[in-house]
Amino acid sequence: MIKKILIANRGEIAIRVMRSCKEMGIKTVAVYSEADRTSGHVLYADEACCIGPASSKESYLVIDNIIEAAKRFGADAIHPGYGFLSESSAFVRRCKAEGIIFVGPSAEAMIAMGDKISARETMIAAGVPVVPGSQDNLKTIEQMKEMVKTIGLPVMLKATAGGGGKGMRLIRQESEIEDAFFSAKSEAANSFGNDIVYIEKYIESPHHIEFQILGDNHGNVIHLCERECSVQRRHQKIVEESPSPLMTPALRAEMGEKAVMAAKAVNYSGAGTIEFLVDNDHNFYFLEMNTRLQVEHPITEEVLSIDLVKEQINIANNLPLRLKQSDIVQIGHAIECRICAEDTENNFMPSPGIIKQLTEPLGIGTRVDSYVYEGYEIPMHYDPMMGKLIVWAVNREYAIERMRRVLHEYKITGIKSNISYLRRIMDTPDFVSGKYDTHFIEKNSDFLLKTTYEGTKDETEDIAIIAAYVDYILNLEENAPQDTDNRPISRWREFGKQKAMLRI
Amino acid sequence: MIKKILIANRGEIAIRVMRSCKEMGIKTVAVYSEADRTSGHVLYADEACCIGPASSKESYLVIDNIIEAAKRFGADAIHPGYGFLSESSAFVRRCKAEGIIFVGPSAEAMIAMGDKISARETMIAAGVPVVPGSQDNLKTIEQMKEMVKTIGLPVMLKATAGGGGKGMRLIRQESEIEDAFFSAKSEAANSFGNDIVYIEKYIESPHHIEFQILGDNHGNVIHLCERECSVQRRHQKIVEESPSPLMTPALRAEMGEKAVMAAKAVNYSGAGTIEFLVDNDHNFYFLEMNTRLQVEHPITEEVLSIDLVKEQINIANNLPLRLKQSDIVQIGHAIECRICAEDTENNFMPSPGIIKQLTEPLGIGTRVDSYVYEGYEIPMHYDPMMGKLIVWAVNREYAIERMRRVLHEYKITGIKSNISYLRRIMDTPDFVSGKYDTHFIEKNSDFLLKTTYEGTKDETEDIAIIAAYVDYILNLEENAPQDTDNRPISRWREFGKQKAMLRI
Amino acid sequence: MEIHIGDRIAQVELISKEDNKVVIQIDDKTYDLDVVMAENGVCSILNNGKSYNAEITKSDNGKSYIVNTHFNTFPVQIVDLQAKYLRSRKKDDTDEMQDRIFSPMPGKVVKILVTEGQVVEPGQSMIVIEAMKMQSDYKVKKGCTIKQILVAEGDTIDGGQTLITLE
């Protein structure tokens, strides 16, 4: 049985994994870059090892350094988290060669699912639906018409060399085919010097819905139902929920079955996610498989009352799955919001810096998975996500109400955050009604960027004026005219910048 | 429907109630004493009203002041929390007279259950078992023997005027009766000048197990299963869990049925708790009814996935119960620890003061209901409880492991707390095995007061030395020899102690 | 006294103050308040019983604030006599004049797109900065000449640090 796990990651996911390890009595080893000495995951771990400079290319992505740390501290397993090396088959192979358990799937499964084209072929062979179409070169208008007949309208005509919408045509009616074909080809030729085009089924109102699966080393695979992840901005998920408002029991059973087939097709072991595109008519298509834990895994944990990291570790310990498919019943509703250090009003510019004040929400139905703390300096080198806010309630309506409450409780200053943007999502009619797809953010962008909130503008402005004014007066009174903020720049003091020798 | 609720309480329970109100879109009014201006519940509420000086007799217990506040702010309902006026039938009647909804039972139900003797009689009439015995004066040895025959051995002989164990005799065998009767009588006469004695069934290995019930204004009553509250010190609960390790489905059904009968006997409406004493043979006896929300209500919420405050408010809104008895099934296991500002190593002396650092545990399966924050000064006027730490997990073993993890994450300095004491409870074999009764704390007091923990004593001492030493050196280096701690005495600054007029 | 909040200029006056009870006039409104403030900048304001919380951070001579209330973030400037004086003196070089390129946040210089002495057009990109896996390029507003380039590709920069001077 695994006794000590090195977590080859940083930030909230490293702490998330360590929490479950701690509960299981497993020792934890943190790795950290020079920029992360004061990061929460270093403080949380039993042991910690510096693995290089700030740049992740020189630290979190260096297989040698991580293996060396694992050996130095005698870790018998490595948990990769998400991102960084979590989908590196080379890393998996190296772990195997070194006799260290990798908490995740085999290198083979990773490779089979890692490449989009091979994944697509594997899925077709396994009977899992993929987006109809082909990336074959359509040379003639006859080929094109043939293909459209197979796929069915509407279709999207795309240029292989394309980008920025050039050479792209949405075709809804048969009469548009000919014109689209020739104009796209010539546009592509002019723009890219390459006139190769192909078509794909156009999915209207696409929903990004994914299924969590768990497989063990004994050939058992189950699915843990779906997560709705259509609230995305530039393919970055912002809010996720489970169950999906689009889902029906019949569709869930069908998609779940296909997800299990997909995982079985590559002898998958560990936790993984099958992403699907689903349209309003409940047609669904395999998109890709993520062969690791997802950022949004907590909403599955909440509605199913399980701990996915513990399940991962049990699987890595060669245990058979604890749960059967019939045990899996979603209860209630969970929503997750990703809390990011970014300036939503300024094109979502990242906002690294020092957290001056922090109040995290607590109480019934509230879960916070984060790694920052008051006085912590968020480094500029990594992802702007500070943590995740997860609520659970008996139904979707109550979950939204709870999310509004906890976003109200969440206070963070010193850096910009997306908290008020998330709060507005919770009030957007399309979200509240559950009728949204991946166009949600684009469609509601005006509503979402409204700057004032709650109460009249004048009233809240006056409150802000009062707060600043009173602080100003207090400082005058204290006769301590300080040039700048006397609150700490960073709570962490480098211990002796001057290289002094001191003898007391 | 209720639009605005005044919470006639302070601290964590006030915030607990406000959280549910906020989720329901109900406005909240806080009341506060002069010592509580910076208490978390004042900051959390939509509106706040000062109701008097620090002493609760002059503030939180003054019905007039609370009613006045409710009227001033137009609250259409009052939630009493627990403690203070929550079991005052005079307060309930006053609310009724003023046309304000009291979120709780009727004054009549409160009175019927408030007096121990009348409650006992009501329960006997309703067929709910009570501790056998009678408080009748036993004048002759024949009367005594008759009574013992009815009750069965062992019995406890007590003096009406007794106290401190004087005039008290535990009788296990018939042969002991005569001697005990005469010696107790003479001891009582000598000690108190009053020789009246009575007997009660002696409960061996008593477990304090209580049933949560919910009744509506339409005559429906259900029970929400049990809470095990035997971890007590001087009748103060410290740790609670649900389900009870002693419970069986058959006993739960039987006790639940009696709890519902008890509530129906007084036409109970709202949330209430029936406390029972249970012995190892599963005999159970009505102890008392608490006609309000309990401190430990969250463990019921966790295993049943409900929000008791929302249910209370729905009942107050005259709605019928949302749930049927058949909906009530406990899932998993929940444990609550009460986090108190007290010095466990010094006879549990209360420890008011300023919280210098605070880290509350987060992550999967963790719930914190508290009201304090970093920089907050815990006033000396009220209860030392700062909050409650609640975990949920799939089973009891995992819940204990999780509780160990979250107690490890909980850091609080500046005041003394009982966190390490709670941590030791989680390691006490009797607790871990689930084989404990109300003698638990007494029985394990040596184990629980062990002062060192984790790792060797020398190692942790050296770490403490290093931390202090490095801080000392840092201060020397900064050439800022400060007389005392330069961290804030209290984060809250009274705005201008000098009564100055300032014009800028 | 003048206080600027966003585009609005408010006239603010302290009418009276006794313990934490203050009366403040903002433009034509008079507020009768109970205010307490925590060392860490959290401010609790009771206005006629209504409970507001504001979190403030300050910089720049203690007269420039960022204030969070509810879900809003406001920049607030205290314009006392000293600030007024400094402002009046600064009037000559208006904000319009852009004499440097800087990044509001810390980051890393990915690419420098100009050379010293180069004449650049309005809207031309000068430099690309990366922070938190996102790249931003900084442009000039008006045509000008690159005076000096103070950083090199690969450099780590602080927020507000001057990267390129213009003339």
Place this chain on the structure above:
Amino acid sequence: MEIHIGDRIAQVELISKEDNKVVIQIDDKTYDLDVVMAENGVCSILNNGKSYNAEITKSDNGKSYIVNTHFNTFPVQIVDLQAKYLRSRKKDDTDEMQDRIFSPMPGKVVKILVTEGQVVEPGQSMIVIEAMKMQSDYKVKKGCTIKQILVAEGDTIDGGQTLITLE
């Protein structure tokens, strides 16, 4: 240097220091450490990769600390030359001499059980203080005479405040 922790007296010496790498000798053990400290007193110590956190609060000339590590709380005293000198001078009035009654925590005077000039016996209760709904009574260790009573019943008192002087 001497550092007192509980009953233990440790000899502590700083061997070297470079950035946050420090070498400290405690008695006969040498520690090679990586230490960072937050403004609020949270200290992270890596000892050979092992990660420890300690939270410190200090008082009394910055030489008296309360340190929390894991589930332990330690009182730590830095005894530098100045402290040593002061200690040597204090030797005369030993801790044995009890010249006053005080409460370690703030509270309220519930009852005063003695009068000025009264001769009291060892273990006799002097005063009852209430805090957080709990009452504690304070006793004298040795027989003595009540010199002065500085508080009245109903008074609110601070932690450490002298309530009664003895002689």
